[in-house]
Amino acid sequence: xxxxxxxxxxxxxxxxxxxxxxxxxxxxxxxxxxxxxxxxxxxxxxxxxxxxxxxxxxxxxxxxxxxxxxxxxxxxxxxxxxxxxxxxxxxxxxxxxxxxxxxxxxxxxxxxxxxxxxxxxxxxxxxxxxxxxxxxxxxxxxxxxxxxxxxxxxxxxxxxxxxxxxxxxxxxxxxxxxxxxxxxxxxxxxxxxxxxxxxxxxxxxxxxxxxxxxxxxxxxxxxxxxxxxxxxxxxxxxxxxxxxxxxxxxxxxxxxxxxxxxxxxxxxxxxxxxxxxxxxxxxxxxxxxxxxxxxxxxxxxxxxxxxxxxxxxxxxxxxxxxxxxxxxxxxxxxxxxxxxx
Amino acid sequence: xxxxxxxxxxxxxxxxxxxxxxxxxxxxxxxxxxxxxxxxxxxxxxxxxxxxxxxxxxxxxxxxxxxxxxxxxxxxxxxxxxxxxxxxxxxxxxxxxxxxxxxxxxxxxxxxxxxxxxxxxxxxxxxxxxxxxxxxxxxxxxxxxxxxxxxxxxxxxxxxxxxxxxxxxxxxxxxxxxxxxxxxxxxxxxxxxxxxxxxxxxxxxxxxxxxxxxxxxxxxxxxxxxxxxxxxxxxxxxxxxxxxxxxxxxxxxxxxxxxxxxxxxxxxxxxxxxxxxxxxxxxxxxxxxxxxxxxxxxxxxxxxxxxxxxxxxxxxxxxxxxxxxxxxxxxxxxxxxxxxx
Numbered sequence: 001x002x003x004x005x006x007x008x009x010x011x012x013x014x015x016x017x018x019x020x021x022x023x024x025x026x027x028x029x030x031x032x033x034x035x036x037x038x039x040x041x042x043x044x045x046x047x048x049x050x051x052x053x054x055x056x057x058x059x060x061x062x063x064x065x066x067x068x069x070x071x072x073x074x075x076x077x078x079x080x081x082x083x084x085x086x087x088x089x090x091x092x093x094x095x096x097x098x099x100x101x102x103x104x105x106x107x108x109x110x111x112x113x114x115x116x117x118x119x120x121x122x123x124x125x126x127x128x129x130x131x132x133x134x135x136x137x138x139x140x141x142x143x144x145x146x147x148x149x150x151x152x153x154x155x156x157x158x159x160x161x162x163x164x165x166x167x168x169x170x171x172x173x174x175x176x177x178x179x180x181x182x183x184x185x186x187x188x189x190x191x192x193x194x195x196x197x198x199x200x201x202x203x204x205x206x207x208x209x210x211x212x213x214x215x216x217x218x219x220x221x222x223x224x225x226x227x228x229x230x231x232x233x234x235x236x237x238x239x240x241x242x243x244x245x246x247x248x249x250x251x252x253x254x255x256x257x258x259x260x261x262x263x264x265x266x267x268x269x270x271x272x273x274x275x276x277x278x279x280x281x282x283x284x285x286x287x288x289x290x291x292x293x294x295x296x297x298x299x300x301x302x303x304x305x306x307x308x309x310x311x312x313x314x315x316x317x318x319x320x321x322x323x324x325x326x327x328x329x330x331x332x333x334x335x336x337x338x339x340x341x
Numbered sequence: 342x343x344x345x346x347x348x349x350x351x352x353x354x355x356x357x358x359x360x361x362x363x364x365x366x367x368x369x370x371x372x373x374x375x376x377x378x379x380x381x382x383x384x385x386x387x388x389x390x391x392x393x394x395x396x397x398x399x400x401x402x403x404x405x406x407x408x409x410x411x412x413x414x415x416x417x418x419x420x421x422x423x424x425x426x427x428x429x430x431x432x433x434x435x436x437x438x439x440x441x442x443x444x445x446x447x448x449x450x451x452x453x454x455x456x457x458x459x460x461x462x463x464x465x466x467x468x469x470x471x472x473x474x475x476x477x478x479x480x481x482x483x484x485x486x487x488x489x490x491x492x493x494x495x496x497x498x499x500x501x502x503x504x505x506x507x508x509x510x511x512x513x514x515x516x517x518x519x520x521x522x523x524x525x526x527x528x529x530x531x532x533x534x535x536x537x538x539x540x541x542x543x544x545x546x547x548x549x550x551x552x553x554x555x556x557x558x559x560x561x562x563x564x565x566x567x568x569x570x571x572x573x574x575x576x577x578x579x580x581x582x583x584x585x586x587x588x589x590x591x592x593x594x595x596x597x598x599x600x601x602x603x604x605x606x607x608x609x610x611x612x613x614x615x616x617x618x619x620x621x622x623x624x625x626x627x628x629x630x631x632x633x634x635x636x637x638x639x640x641x642x643x644x645x646x647x648x649x650x651x652x653x654x655x656x657x658x659x660x661x662x663x664x665x666x667x668x669x670x671x672x673x674x675x676x677x678x679x680x681x682x
Binding site for chain 1: 344346347348349350351352353354355356357358359363364365366368421433434435436490492493494497498499500501510512514518519520521523524527528531539540542543546550566567568569570572573611612615618619620621622646648649651653654655656657659660661662663664665666667668669670672673675676
């Protein structure tokens with residue numbers, strides 16, 4: 001059973017992933033380079049090589065765990081957190097820990113061996129979005145979970161695996177993540193003073209100045225954020241205020257699919273298929289119970305962050321939480337605007 | 342002039358490093374691999390290839406910026422922040438920014454072409470420690486600065502450069518870094534409840550249990566922290582409470598040099614010279630003016646964190662602030678205890 005441990009100074013949680021644990025002697029300075037491609041267990045016809053599917057998009061006449069599907073969700077074969085068991089929060093002297101309860105699922109976005117989400121059709125990406133919504137809604141029913149984080153690791157440097165088949169991941173956690181809590185606190189703080197959503201204000205300012213605007217289509221915008229941590233960092237935001245990704249109407253999912261595809265295509269073409277991480281930030285579950293977070297509905301604004309991994313994170317960043325970005329976001333936005341698709 | 346920009350949601354500062362700015366087309370998916378070693382500008386005899394020295398440890402009969410030295414400090418040739426100018430804090434719509442004022446110095450730890458601090462003598466490391474103290478004390482006189490962060494990037498993955506000559510860096514910042522503020526808030530919170538320093542309590546518990554203890558010598562301990570973010574993460578702490586690294590007595594500097602050398606040697610021998618970051622966390626300047634931080638003297642405890650970079654940080658970590666560590670720190674500590682020097 002993995003363990004969730006809390007840093008007694010910062011309150012930061014760490015997953016000690018015993019299920020994936022290596023022996024100490026399996027780590028070494030050169031292990032990073034071992035990233036030769038592995039045979040794909042995710043292509044159509046390889047269904048027996050994954051655990052049984054939790055969800056799929058497939059025609060009625062096809063059988064679960066057989067071919068004919070368009071999208072499948074399976075549990076991770078090496079989960080960071082375990083679905084079975086009770087949350088057992090306890091102390092050990094001054095330290096706090098709990099059982100590593102959670103869900104870790106793999107969203108196989110296509111039956112074809114395509115490595116970059118950029119190369120899926122808009123319609124396929126819309127199906128992936130519907131799948132995120134359905135899975136988040138389903139996991140919300142499990143009272144042990146407070147949050148579901150949807151993310152993607154594309155390319156080795158970004159944490160991608162040795163199998164190059166486009167997929168997203170989701171992890172449901174029994175605690176609200178620190179970063180999410182910080183965003184909620186930040187947006188609340190802004191709302192308390194201004195009585196406006198900080199993301200809505202940001203969208204207005206970016207549409208007006210256009211300096212950092214990359215795309216403005218179909219009710220969504222893509223921007224290079226003012227305080228970008230990474231060169232070519234991109235945020236995608238819905239123009240219409242909404243704290244909860246799962247409330248998105250069906251027609252908007254196709255529109256979101258379109259802007260995601262265009263952003264990922266621009267990164268791929270403009271920057272030679274860079275490694276990237278892609279994350280979805282939406283409001284947590286059970287927010288009516290969250291005391292001073294009652295205002296989340298008007299404070300918070302869901303969004304997607306895409307972080308190309310073209311620079312290295314070093315000691316200064318780890319020590320301070322400051323980031324150093326060697327490219328002004330205005331230049332990144334101009335460059336990406338000009339990439340022709 | 343570099344710019345310091347503040348994220349309006351998280352309050353996180355980012356340095357937009359215009360001095361090191363590349364053109365957008367200089368980034369590409371493959372640029373990470375370009376890390377062939379470059380000719381060394383830091384060896385003895387190459388003094389003209391660095392900016393004039395700010396500090397040195399050298400016999401009286403030698404001349405500044407000439408040979409004969411044991412240790413030199415020079416300004417970075419590509420500084421993240423600039424020493425000249427006034428702090429100019431301003432707004433731009435809803436965004437906050439300021440001039441990128443600060444200091445960025447390179448501490449060349451040896452006149453020989455040695456790449457890993459592990460291979461310096463204990464006495465040389467003690468001289469490096471004295472240099473840190475002298476430089477921090479000197480920079481404190483500059484009223485524009487609130488903090489000095491000392492760090493080291495060893496190896497390419499850890500952000501090290503293409504010159505492999507052992508050196509530390511320091512960056513003085515005009516704002517207190519987010520991570521440091523979080524540590525101060527966390528230690529204060531613990532102190533308010535317990536009236537004890539959380540680090541002192543941690544040291545007691547680690548000495549008693551011994552599960553995560555790596556070394557216990559000369560008034561310092563090295564531990565694998567309970568909530569390690571990275572496999573083989575090591576913290577070095579003084580057993581005697583002190584919030585301020587610069588208050589260290591001369592005799593303790595040699596002792597600290599000894600434990601640093603032993604930890605770095607164990608990592609080098611046990612893990613095949615892994616890339617690592619090494620950071621020093623000490624109390625900020627001008628703490629008597631810091632309002633509710635008046636208690637820093639008894640709350641806070643300086644320490645060194647060493648983070649081997651053997652795993653990749655991926656989407657989940659960026660999105661949540663959770664870390665996933667694939668090796669229990671108890672196993673890491675046992676392994677490092679058993680590495681024979």
